[in-house]
Amino acid sequence: MEILEGINWAILAPIVIIQLILMVVAIFDLVRIEKTDGPKWVWALVILFINLLGPIMYFIFGRRSY
């Protein structure tokens, strides 16, 4: 794993943190929301396992109220 050592974590950390925040907010909202567009458990999987795009897709398509 020498590649990991060559990477400056101080530069990468903000990206990881932003992703984590997005994921946590999305999950928090998914638990509280009454109904989503499509089954809830599928959205849970999408948020948790699709890197980067999962939470964003949930916010755009999952929780629309119209």
Next chain:
Amino acid sequence: MKQWLTLYKKELLEMVRNYKWIWVPLTFILIAVKEPMTLYYMPQIIDSLGGLPEGAVIELPVPSAGEALAASLSQYNTLGVLIIVLITMGVIAGERKSGVAGIILVKPVSYARFVTAKWAGVMLLIWFSYFCGYFLSWYYVGILFEFISFTDFIQSFFVYGIWLTFVLTITIFFNSFLQSPGAVGFITMGITILLSLVSSSLSHLLDWSPALLSVYTNTLIMGNGFPEELMPTILISLFMIILSLFASIAIFRKRELA
């Protein structure tokens, strides 16, 4: 004015409630910051993916700071525009479907205030997100490559922001008469893509087209100064933004809730 402020506050409150104030800025930051980092770590990424024969040497030219920042903007040109259209496409059409617009408009609320309050609400959200993302991208480019002068940064920020505003206003415009949010999104994306394609392929004929603002922004970032076509382009874009805003108010008044 008081009525307008109430409508405006309602917009902002709604965006707080559905977490737009959290996820839109964060997404814009991710989109923008990802790009200079990928460019910076490109040699390591290629190494770790492997698959190269032993001893193969790839010489990648080190991108200049300007190129790295321009790469962020090109991400906004695709993903950023897509996100703007997706979050704006339901702003009026969705409310009309769910009946909220009806509840508001039975009261003596002027259509102009209703539409402009919505427009201003999304404007604030998008410009805030865009500033966060672009500023951080500029900062990262400064750390990883070299700092681009702050005036160039601010100038390119405002010039490119006009293009994003243009996209947003067009989306609101189609909102005023189309029923389904999906149709609004689809048509706006189509028009944006078409406009970009036509303007970049016929750039000698259409050198004032709003879609070329991104091209001119790149010239600005690269430190090549202010292109002379830029000023007319900005004026025409602002004019078209105001025109489509007025048109959407007029159409919305006529169509009402039909």
